[in-house]
Structures are given as C-alpha cells and as structure tokens.
Amino acid sequence: MSIVNYLLSAFSIGIIFLLGATGEIITEKVGHLNLGIPGVMSVGATGGCIALQAMYKYRDVLPGWLIVLVALLACFICAGLMGLLYCFITVSLHSNQNVTGLALTTFGVGITKYEMSKLTRIGAHEYLYALPIFRQPFSDSTNALKYCGVMTFIALFIAIAVSFVLYRTKVGLNLRAVGESAATADAVGINVTAYKYVATIIGSGIAGFGGLYYIMDYAGSQEAYLSIEALGWLSVALVIFSLWKPLVCVFGSFVFGLLYIANAYAASILGITLPMKLTPIMKLLPYVATVIILVLTSIRKRRENQPPAGLGITYFREER
Amino acid sequence: MSTNTAIELRHITKRFGSVVANNDVSLEIRKGEILSVLGENGCGKTTLMNMIAGIYYPDEGEILVDGKPVIIRSPKDAFKYKIGMVHQHFKLVDIFTAAENIVLVDTEDKHYKMNAVNAKVKEIADRYGFNLDPKKKIYEMSVSEKQTVEIIKVLYKNSDILILDEPTAVLTPQETEMLFKVLRKMREDGKSIIIITHKLHEVLEISDRVAVLRKGEHIATVDTKDATESSLTEMMVGQKVSLNINRSEPVDSVTRLKVIGLSATSKDGVKVLDDINFEAKSGEILGIAGIAGSGQRELLEAIAGLQPLESGEIDYNDPKTGDIVNLRDKTPLQIRNMGVRLSFVPEDRLGMGLVGNMNITDNMMLRSYRKGKSIFVDRERPKNLAEEIIEELQVNTPGVTTPVRRLSGGNVQKVLVGREISAAPRVLMVAYPVRGLDINSSYTIYNLLNEQKEKGVSVIFVGEDLDVLLELCDRILVINSGRITGICDGRTVTKEEVGLLMTKSEKAEKEVSDGQ
Numbered sequence: 001m002s003i004v005n006y007l008l009s010a011f012s013i014g015i016i017f018l019l020g021a022t023g024e025i026i027t028e029k030v031g032h033l034n035l036g037i038p039g040v041m042s043v044g045a046t047g048g049c050i051a052l053q054a055m056y057k058y059r060d061v062l063p064g065w066l067i068v069l070v071a072l073l074a075c076f077i078c079a080g081l082m083g084l085l086y087c088f089i090t091v092s093l094h095s096n097q098n099v100t101g102l103a104l105t106t107f108g109v110g111i112t113k114y115e116m117s118k119l120t121r122i123g124a125h126e127y128l129y130a131l132p133i134f135r136q137p138f139s140d141s142t143n144a145l146k147y148c149g150v151m152t153f154i155a156l157f158i159a160i161a162v163s164f165v166l167y168r169t170k171v172g173l174n175l176r177a178v179g180e181s182a183a184t185a186d187a188v189g190i191n192v193t194a195y196k197y198v199a200t201i202i203g204s205g206i207a208g209f210g211g212l213y214y215i216m217d218y219a220g221s222q223e224a225y226l227s228i229e230a231l232g233w234l235s236v237a238l239v240i241f242s243l244w245k246p247l248v249c250v251f252g253s254f255v256f257g258l259l260y261i262a263n264a265y266a267a268s269i270l271g272i273t274l275p276m277k278l279t280p281i282m283k284l285l286p287y288v289a290t291v292i293i294l295v296l297t298s299i300r301k302r303r304e305n306q307p308p309a310g311l312g313i314t315y316f317r318e319e320r
Numbered sequence: 321m322s323t324n325t326a327i328e329l330r331h332i333t334k335r336f337g338s339v340v341a342n343n344d345v346s347l348e349i350r351k352g353e354i355l356s357v358l359g360e361n362g363c364g365k366t367t368l369m370n371m372i373a374g375i376y377y378p379d380e381g382e383i384l385v386d387g388k389p390v391i392i393r394s395p396k397d398a399f400k401y402k403i404g405m406v407h408q409h410f411k412l413v414d415i416f417t418a419a420e421n422i423v424l425v426d427t428e429d430k431h432y433k434m435n436a437v438n439a440k441v442k443e444i445a446d447r448y449g450f451n452l453d454p455k456k457k458i459y460e461m462s463v464s465e466k467q468t469v470e471i472i473k474v475l476y477k478n479s480d481i482l483i484l485d486e487p488t489a490v491l492t493p494q495e496t497e498m499l500f501k502v503l504r505k506m507r508e509d510g511k512s513i514i515i516i517t518h519k520l521h522e523v524l525e526i527s528d529r530v531a532v533l534r535k536g537e538h539i540a541t542v543d544t545k546d547a548t549e550s551s552l553t554e555m556m557v558g559q560k561v562s563l564n565i566n567r568s569e570p571v572d573s574v575t576r577l578k579v580i581g582l583s584a585t586s587k588d589g590v591k592v593l594d595d596i597n598f599e600a601k602s603g604e605i606l607g608i609a610g611i612a613g614s615g616q617r618e619l620l621e622a623i624a625g626l627q628p629l630e631s632g633e634i635d636y637n638d639p640k641t642g643d644i645v646n647l648r649d650k651t652p653l654q655i656r657n658m659g660v661r662l663s664f665v666p667e668d669r670l671g672m673g674l675v676g677n678m679n680i681t682d683n684m685m686l687r688s689y690r691k692g693k694s695i696f697v698d699r700e701r702p703k704n705l706a707e708e709i710i711e712e713l714q715v716n717t718p719g720v721t722t723p724v725r726r727l728s729g730g731n732v733q734k735v736l737v738g739r740e741i742s743a744a745p746r747v748l749m750v751a752y753p754v755r756g757l758d759i760n761s762s763y764t765i766y767n768l769l770n771e772q773k774e775k776g777v778s779v780i781f782v783g784e785d786l787d788v789l790l791e792l793c794d795r796i797l798v799i800n801s802g803r804i805t806g807i808c809d810g811r812t813v814t815k816e817e818v819g820l821l822m823t824k825s826e827k828a829e830k831e832v833s834d835g836q
Binding site: 168169170176185309 | 394395396399407411412413414415416420421423424425427429430431432457459473
C-alpha cells in the first residue's frame with residue numbers, strides 16, 4: 001500500500017501549495033507580485049490558531065463546525081490584513097512590490113514566531129480529537145475520502161471557483177485587464193485601485209488558509225509553524241509552474257506534493273535507501289521542476305502562458 | 321444654439337504648471353461633419369481634445385454637449401455623453417481577443433455572453449466596412465487592425481462623437497484610404513468626427529472644416545473648400561517672432577560628418593529613415609526640423625552608434641589626421657576608442673543622458689570612469705569638473721552630491737550639456753535641448769552652442785520651435801516621415817517654407833527647397 005500512501009500524502013501536502021498558489025494567482029492577475037505570501041500564510045495560521053485556542057474551552061458547548069468556521073474567519077481576516085498592508089504600500093504609496101513583499105515575509109514570519117510561542121501548548125491531537133472536521137485526511141488510507149478534512153474540499157472548490165470567475169465572468173475579464181494593462185482598464189472606466197485591493201486581499205486570505213491547513217490538518221501540530229515559510233516559497237514557485245492558471249494549479253500542486261515528499265517514500269517504493277546527504281537536494285525537486293517549466297514555456301513563447309503583462313509594474317495614472 | 325451643434329467649447333483654458341497648453345479656446349463641432357484640428361507639435365491640439373474625452377479637466381471655460389453645459393471628469397463621463405477618443409497609443413490588452421477588448425468598455429454588461437458580443441462586433445464592423453475578426457487576439461494583429469478595434473470600441477458604446485488622434489501616423493497609404501472610406505460612411509450615419517493631424521493633404525482630402533491651433537490658441541476655423549495648403553501653413557506657423565539670438569558667420573567650414581544613403585527600419589517594420597544624405601560642417605550649426613517622430617531621434621542615434629542600420633555610411637573626417645572613418649555598425653565605445661570626439665545630448669535627459677539617482681559627480685564619471693590605470697576610479701577630476709560646470713553654467717544646486725533628479729529641468733540640462741561639452745567634442749548633437757526650459761536657461765544653452773560653433777565644432781541641433789531654428793542655425797535640414805525634404809539656408813528661408821516642407825505630402829516637396 002505504500003504507493004497509495006505516497007499518492008495520498010502527496011495530494012494531502014499539495015493542498016497547502018494549492019491554497020497558497022491560488023491566492024497568489026489572484027494577486028498576480030491584477031499585476032501585483034506578492035512575495036509576502038510565506039509571511040501571509042504564517043500570519044493566517046497564527047490567526048486561526050489564536051481563535052482556536054480561545055474557543056477551545058467551549059468545545060463542549062459549541063458545535064465543532066462553528067469553532068472551525070470562526071478559526072477560518074480569523075485566519076482569513078489576519079491574512080487579509082497582511083494583504084491590505086501590502087496593497088496600501090504598493091498600490092497607494094507606489095512602493096516597489098518586490099521589496100515590500102520580502103519585507104512582509106520577514107515581518108509575517110517574525111510575528112508568527114512570537115505569537116505562536118506564546119500559545120499554550122495544547123497537543124495538536126487534542127484539537128483534532130475535539131474537532132473532527134480538522135483531521136489528518138489519510139490516517140486510514142483504505143478509506144481516504146471519508147477522512148479528508150473539510151479544508152481539502154474548500155481548497156479544491158476555491159481553485160475551481162477562481163478559475164470560473166477569472167475566465168467566465170465579466171468581473172474576471174476586468175480583473176485580468178487590470179493586470180495586463182492597468183492604463184487600458186483605467187481608460188475604459190474600470191476602477192483599477194479597487195480591483196487591485198479586493199483581489200490582493202481575497203488572494204491573501206486564501207493563501208492564509210494554506211498556512212492554517214498545514215498546522216491543523218497536515219502537520220496536526222502548532223509546533224510546525226516554522227516550516228510554513230518554506231512551503232510559502234514553494235507556493236510562489238507553483239504559480240509559475242501552473243502558468244498562472246488555477247486549474248493547472250490543482251494538477252501542479254499534486255506534482256509538487258509528489259516531488260516534495262519523494263525523499264521519504266523513495267526507500268519503500270523503489271527499495272533504495274538514499275544517503276542522508278541527498279535529502280536536502282531532494283527537497284529541491286519542485287524548484288527544479290519550476291525551472292524546467294520556465295525554460296520550456298520560454299522556448300515556446302505562447303503569449304497565453306506568459307505572466308500577466310503588467311506584473312510588477314506600478315501604475316500611475318498619466319499626468320503631465 | 322442651433323441643434324446642429326454637437327459640442328461647443330467656450331473659452332477653454334488649460335495650464336500645466338506655468339505652461340499654458342490651451343488659452344481661451346472656443347470651438348464648435350457640428351453634427352455629421354468631419355473636423356480637422358490642425359497644428360504644430362505642442363500647439364495644444366491633443367490637450368484640447370483630451371479635455372473633451374475626459375483625460376484632462378479644463379481650468380477655465382465650459383463644454384456644452386447638445387447645447388447643455390456638461391462636466392466631463394473621466395473617460396467614463398465622456399462615454400455617457402457619447403464621446404469616444406482613439407488615442408495615438410492604443411490602449412488594448414494584448415492577450416485578449418478583439419471582442420474581449422471591446423466588451424471591456426461596456427461596464428453595464430454583467431452577463432458576459434461572448435457569442436452575443438462577437439456577433440455585435442461583427443455587425444458593427446460590417447455596417448461601416450471594417451474588416452475584422454472578433455476572435456482574433458490583439459497580439460496577432462497589424463497596427464491598422466488594432467486601430468479598427470479601438471474605433472469599434474467607441475462605436476460599440478453608440479458614441480456619436482469620435483475623436484481620432486493622428487490616426488494615419490501609423491498607417492500605410494492604402495490603409496489610410498480604407499480608414500477615410502469608413503470615416504465618410506460614419507459621417508453619412510450622422511456621426512461627428514474630429515481628426516487631430518498635421519498632414520495638410522489629408523486635411524484637405526477628408527475634412528469639412530479645419531480648426532487651426534497655434535501655441536495653444538485657436539487661430540481660426542475655416543471651411544476646407546476655401547483652404548489651400550499654403551493658407552493653412554501660414555495659419556499654423558504664424559508670423560515670425562524675433563528672438564535676438566546671436567548668429568556668427570561660420571569660419572573655415574570643412575565637412576566634418578558626411579551621411580550617405582542612411583536607411584533604417586523599426587522593430588514594427590516601419591521605415592524610420594529613408595535614404596538620408598547630408599553633410600555637417602565644422603563651425604556651423606545644422607538645424608534639423610520636422611514634426612515629432614519623423615526620424616530625428618533615429619538619425620541622431622544612428623550617428624551615435626545606437627540605431628541599427630539597413631544601409632548607408634556615416635563618414636567622419638578626423639581633423640587631426642585628415643583620415644575618413646566610417647562609423648556605421650560601431651558601438652558608442654568603439655566610436656570613442658577610434659578617437660572620434662562625438663558628443664550627444666539626447667532628448668530623454670534623465671533616461672539616456674544622466675542617471676537621476678546619482679549625484680552630479682557620479683554623472684560626470686559616467687563619461688570618464690574608464691580613464692586611468694588604477695583599479696580604483698578617479699573621483700577627484702570628475703568632482704572638479706562638476707564644480708566647474710556648476711560655477712560656469714550657474715547650475716542651481718545645493719552641491720555636487722545632490723542627486724540629479726532633484727534638480728529642475730533647466731539645471732539638469734545644464735549639467736548634461738556641460739558634461740558633453742567638457743569632452744571637447746568635434747561633433748555635438750543636441751536633441752530638443754531647450755524643451756521645458758525657461759527663457760534664461762534657453763539662452764544659456766543657445767550661447768553654449770554658439771560658443772562651440774565658434775570653436776569649430778560641428779553642431780547638429782534638433783529643434784521644434786521654428787523661430788529658434790531660423791535664428792540659431794546656419795542651415796536647416798527638414799525631415800518628413802524619415803526622408804529629407806529639403807536643406808535650407810537658415811538666413812534666407814522663411815517660416816512658411818520650412819513649415820510646408822515639414823508637413824507636405826511627398827509629391828510637391830522639392831519645389832521649395834533651395835539647398836544652399
């Protein structure tokens with residue numbers, strides 16, 4: 001059963017990347033490269049954990065779904081606030097997006113370390129026990145679907161919904177126009193600033209779910225918060241790997257999952273034991289895949305597979 | 321007001337800082353007519369139309385649509401009053417299809433049924449005789465197809481007033497014919513069309529009336545049938561204004577630079593330079609006149625080694641050795657290493673000329689950092705040079721360590737010109753050196769150029785103000801769509817003659833040029 005286990009685990013960890021990357025795709029589609037995603041995911045996780053901790057005492061009184069809902073809401077708000085901060089600096093103050101994003105990551109990861117260490121260390125299993133909706137999905141691989149946590153479905157639903165909105169609605173057309181050419185969008189009367197703010201904030205909120213999912217569902221332990229940053233960078237890489245398309249991202253997240261944990265399953269599946277020295281190198285596989293995709297799409301040069309034309313460009317309305 | 325008037329402008333004034341772009345302009349556009357707005361570069365014709373289209377807002381005056389005063393603060397407002405403008409630089413999303421770009425303007429449409437949109441676009445295109453596939457992506461389109469998309473964008477919103485900013489600048493003659501046919505059909509349909517242009521023959525061919533602007537003021541509006549090319553040119557360039565710029569006689573003029581058969585094509589496949597032949601002599605100022613974008617920049621960049629050429633030769637006559645060297649296909653560094661003393665003051669001062677974030681000393685070093693044998697740069701000499709320039713040209717700056725971008729336009733230009741002159745050039749090329757400068761700074765620059773001329777430097781001066789060109793330059797080369805249409809004597813030629821050479825169609829151009 002180790003192959004099934006491998007595939008299921010890959011799917012399971014892929015959900016983290018999927019949530020992070022879907023959020024980042026929305027942001028990039030309005031032309032903003034948010035390198036603060038690792039920080040946003042960390043802060044989202046922190047917000048969710050704080051809410052859970054506060055509600056934990058009432059676990060016997062309140063229904064489980066309400067506690068989870070409040071946690072998700074707290075996570076979305078905290079991550080969304082990070083998005084708002086990013087937007088204020090890059091959209092309203094016209095600051096450099098890369099610098100702002102990196103600063104946001106540093107800030108988000110730092111604040112997470114501080115806040116998370118203050119939380120009482122309730123064993124993660126206690127959370128899980130109390131709140132069966134957050135559950136490691138594949139503890140029983142024979143009946144995987146039954147044990148999927150609710151967030152797995154949320155993630156898949158979000159990816160499909162985002163794809164629908166982007167490519168099948170007028171709002172999506174406007175949104176993509178803003179990211180391709182803000183001046184064009186402005187000239188036809190689309191509120192560029194509003195689109196940028198709303199898209200970035202919603203995108204950040206969704207990315208925040210990725211962090212919370214990792215802590216509560218995949219890792220099942222608050223202690224795992226230190227790894228979120230690395231997973232966040234992988235999410236940013238996944239956006240490139242997916243060619244800025246949310247549906248490709250669903251598939252891409254699975255591929256990233258497979259590559260990310262290849263190391264752990266190499267022994268049981270292939271029957272080979274990799275030397276310890278190779279472990280860190282194996283962790284690089286998703287990045288290697290991203291580079292390969294980048295090279296391939298650059299060679300083919302199809303315009304549809306390129307990043308939004310306005311990505312990273314600060315928009316000023318033309319003044320004389 | 322009669323109901324025949326579509327838009328009326330009353331006493332419109334627009335200022336940008338201290339520059340008056342439009343001064344007390346009153347103008348009316350009738351229903352079902354084609355009106356040309358004619359004028360030189362910078363005469364305020366685009367600014368005026370931008371105010372109708374909602375890009376700018378007038379400082380004074382009012383705009384009336386159908387006899388009622390309206391406030392147009394954004395393109396969206398303009399659409400509300402059924403006014404649409406096609407800008408010179410197209411605003412289109414490259415990876416969208418034609419129809420997707422067009423439906424963007426329809427902010428009320430929430431349904432987004434692409435099939436219906438495609439059909440409606442096709443219907444509009446067919447009605448006016450455009451040839452357009454609604455599902456074609458913009459990046460696969462030619463310039464003329466992109467223009468079609470822009471025009472249909474306006475028609476899609478049922479606009480009655482269509483403003484076109486230099487629509488033929490990017491089109492081939494055949495495409496221009498097609499466009500005119502479409503415009504006539506739209507006129508029959510009762511729509512008003514405004515064309516911003518400086519091409520006289522097109523004005524005469526297409527429009528019913530012509531409004532002439534000069535230096536931000538409305539000179540007159542005449543019926544096209546009463547106008548001729550020369551009467552329009554006269555209105556466009558106006559009376560000669562005396563500026564009292566010194567001009568000495570050239571002494572010991574010898575050919576310094578000889579350009580033979582220069583041709584170049586831009587990335588889009590448009591011919592930007594077409595068989596350019598001229599000589600620049602030592603001790604004289606050669607002016608280059610022309611409508612903006614006629615190939616002036618490409619010509620200077622070709623000589624400086626920045627513009628790839630298709631054919632032609634650029635021969636430099638070295639005054640020390642008497643050797644003639646060809647500068648074609650050489651990089652700026654190679655040109656300098658060959659001992660050619662060429663200085664270039666580009667149009668884009670803070671883009672190509674100086675680095676805005678660096679201070680004056682560091683900007684001086686951009687030209688000298690290769691000098692010296694040590695691996696460390698020599699800071700002392702550039703610093704002295706910077707101080708010298710600040711002192712001699714009276715650059716208004718707190719010191720040599722001030723970033724250049726903090727200086728005013730005039731001071732930036734002084735720093736740039738000062739640096740270029742300090743290299744003791746034999747050929748000095750300056751592009752629009754007084755653009756945006758106040759009167760005093762402008763005269764400082766003219767004096768500097770004259771000084772260089774008296775030192776025997778061959779000065780090439782690209783200008784836009786004809787009065788300045790006529791008083792400063794010994795000879796004036798007129799360039800029109802990448803071709804030389806005449807080389808005139810700066811002392812005898814009249815403003816009208818130069819104006820005609822700049823704007824005339826190809827047919828009747830040689831008549832006026834009397835060479836030298």
